[in-house]
Amino acid sequence: MELAEGKLKFIEAWGKLGSEWGINRTMAQVHALLLISAEALTTEEIMEQLSISRGNANMTLRDLIGWGLIEKQHKAGERKEYFFADKDVWNIARQVAKERKKRELEPVLKILGELSYVTGDEKDIEFKTFQKSVADINKLAKNADKTIETMLKAEESWFWGSILKVFKA
Amino acid sequence: MELAEGKLKFIEAWGKLGSEWGINRTMAQVHALLLISAEALTTEEIMEQLSISRGNANMTLRDLIGWGLIEKQHKAGERKEYFFADKDVWNIARQVAKERKKRELEPVLKILGELSYVTGDEKDIEFKTFQKSVADINKLAKNADKTIETMLKAEESWFWGSILKVFKA
DNA sequence: CTAAACTTTCAAAAATTATTGAAACTTTAT
DNA sequence: ATAAAGTTTCAATAATTTTTGAAAGTTTAG
Helix, strand or coil: CEHHHHHHHHHHHHHHHHHHCCCCHHHHHHHHHHHCCCCCEEHHHHHHHHCCCHHHHHHHHHHHHHCCCEEEEECCCCCCEEEEECCCHHHHHHHHHHHHHHHHHHHHHHHHHHHCCCECCCCCHHHHHHHHHHHHHHHHHHHHHHHHHHHHHCCHHHHHHHHHHHHHC | CEHHHHHHHHHHHHHHHHHHCCCCHHHHHHHHHHHCCCCCEEHHHHHHHHCCCHHHHHHHHHHHHHCCCEEEEECCCCCCEEEEECCCHHHHHHHHHHHHHHHHHHHHHHHHHHHCCCECCCCCHHHHHHHHHHHHHHHHHHHHHHHHHHHHHCCHHHHHHHHHHHHHC
């Protein structure tokens, strides 16, 4: 397979994976494009390569900056803005984990916390079932939260080294 | 907060979380409802409690069975089908991990494998960047795959015990 | 066999989400 | 100050996803 075809395949695959995980397809594709580009690209170039409108490109680029996945770059003597992606996949993984933890896991933990104070008849099997499910999910979510917290602080080699070693034991 | 209100909040939260992770909101809500129900429910009861149509309920229930999250139950002397959810959250987590690995991670690993054979000029910085990004993502994805594989085999207490212990070290 | 009870299917409609594109806005150079 | 270059916004439109509901299909009891 040639480079040009490979790039298209990669962008397509990344876009599909993103949409399966609740990330807008275009956003994942722009990220993919920047990931495999050696040089920073302008909005114009991104619009053209992905056949998307200026408005869409602009909003998507701002979102990606908000996720901490890409950055703006200014070239000396030029007014145009260039965009480039952090190429370190471990940073990317951590950044995504960090944002989703903040945006999704934390709100859920908050609600689960509130739900653990729901009152009811201790003899009511419906109440007991509710209470147990909420408590169990709460425990799992807290464990996941702690794990992500640690992952955010860890170095890649240390993280995978430790995890994979434990699994072999 | 009273039980009835708590149930509604839980169903709503679970539905929202699902949709943020690429799982149809109704599917997550039906799952939530069954999770906190002590008794198995009929299609009718689910339709009524969530105000959804028969067609939607039926398709959603079949999907949930396909994900291995709920099961049909037949009560002696009745023709109706009853549905109930596995209440063990660790099983749920493993089941979801297993299905998403199969449906999403594996196809991506396949494509990444193909992309590692893309040919190009070794002196072309664009080619080298592509090659490196693909290789790095491939490595990360393989590690994630191995970790999920181990998780699928593990007991909950062992899994979290090991992970959290390593993190404290 | 046949009627009732129940389940499944799927084309059409509704709801949601993403995208466009032109106008408004901002910045910079002269 | 102003015109050119570039960026942002957002109402309208398009695309996608989800839901409905009625018809078709299936199973069971008598």
